[in-house]
Each structure stands twice: as C-alpha cells, then as structure tokens.
Amino acid sequence: MGSLKKTLFKRGMKIMADPRVTKLMQDERVMKAVMTMMSMPGKIQGFTGEQMEKLVKAMSLATEDEVNDLKRQIRRLEEEISRLEKDTKKE
Numbered sequence: 001m002g003s004l005k006k007t008l009f010k011r012g013m014k015i016m017a018d019p020r021v022t023k024l025m026q027d028e029r030v031m032k033a034v035m036t037m038m039s040m041p042g043k044i045q046g047f048t049g050e051q052m053e054k055l056v057k058a059m060s061l062a063t064e065d066e067v068n069d070l071k072r073q074i075r076r077l078e079e080e081i082s083r084l085e086k087d088t089k090k091e
Helices: 002-017 020-026 028-058 064-090
Strands: none
Touching: 002 020, 020 028
C-alpha cells in the first residue's frame, strides 16, 4: 500500500508541475471546485452523523456514548458497594 501511495504522490507532483495545470489551478472557478471537493468528506460525515442521531432518537435507542456512560456509572456504583461492604465488615 505504501508503494501505491508513493507512486500516486509522485505522479500527482509531476502533474502539478505541468504549466498547463498550474495555469488551470490559478483559475478561481477551478480552485473553488477543488475546495468544494475537499470539503465533501467532512460534510458527508456530518450529514450521516445527524441522520443517525435522528434515527436513533426516532427508534428510542441508546447511543454508544449513553451506553458507555451507563457502564461507567455502574462500575462506580459497584466500587462504592464494594467499599461499603468492606467498611461494614470492619465494624
């Protein structure tokens, strides 16, 4: 996988060095399109996250964060019970 990445990087750098590409990249419309393309993964991830939250709420399901919070709370309560049991045995 590393060699593929290196090869693609080298070819990309070679393409970017071409004067025609350099001239094209100076066009404001092209740069705007490139910037829009680069922002797409973040926008898609945000959109899918929002849709997932809506679906979870609509189905009355617990999110992973909520489950993890509950697990932490249970662990703390178990530790507290254990401590109280030890204190009770000492007395």
